[in-house]
Amino acid sequence: MLKQSITVLVKDIIKDYINEGSVCVDLTAGNGNDTLFMAERSGDLGRVYAFDIQKQAINNTKKLLDKHKLENRVTLIFDGHEKLDKYVEENIDIAMANFGYLPSGNKEIITKSRTSLSAVKSTVSKLSERGVLSLVLYTGHMGSQEERDTIMDYISKIDEKKFTVMNITYPNRTASPPEIVFVYKKSCNRG
Ligand SMILES: C[S@@+](CC[C@H](N)C(=O)[O-])C[C@H]1O[C@@H](n2cnc3c(N)ncnc32)[C@H](O)[C@@H]1O
Secondary structure: OOOOOHHHHHHHHHHHHOOOOOEEEEOOOOOOHHHHHHHHHHOOOOEEEEEEOOHHHHHHHHHHHHHOOOHHHEEEEEEOHHHHHHHOOOOEEEEEEEOOEOOOOOOOOEOOHHHHHHHHHHHHHHEEEEEEEEEEEOOOOOOHHHHHHHHHHHHOOOOOOOEEEEEEOOOOOOOOOOEEEEEEEOOOOOO
């Protein structure tokens, strides 16, 4: 587990929470890897909403889904994740956000603290009982430290009676370590 990249580790942990029929959201579709992962696991009865503000990212995600013949399980949304409430009416079982820029794309188009925070807040408020939101946060590029601090400030104040929040990072890494955050909504009955 400890040898895995941070994005693989997230999937390894979150996979057990995705069931046939789960409603999933990819807040940052990018090259479609997380969208594909959720579409595979949530099955024919599931639905994945995938947001991105770059046409290139939407196209890359569509291409990947087509290759795996799973495009029918996904609603691709060429718009900002801060508009989540406009597009997603259901409660959300699983949501993933991998912030920053599109790998192999324009590194100046990045997620921003204000819109990222808005998307995280909307997602948390729509999480189903036993639903999970995962966040991958970076600190190595322009604006990313502010984005990370803004989100962590909000996340650290979420009601602990209703949510379990967990944070994984590399405390001994000196060069801009990434971080994972999980937000799990407890069930009224059994936690
Ligand atoms: C690190 S990439 C995501 C990688 C992706 N999850 C994957 O599996 O390949 C970050 C993406 O966030 C997108 N992005 C930036 N601002 C956004 C916003 N307001 N709403 C939705 N996506 C945004 C970028 O265009 C970029 O494609």
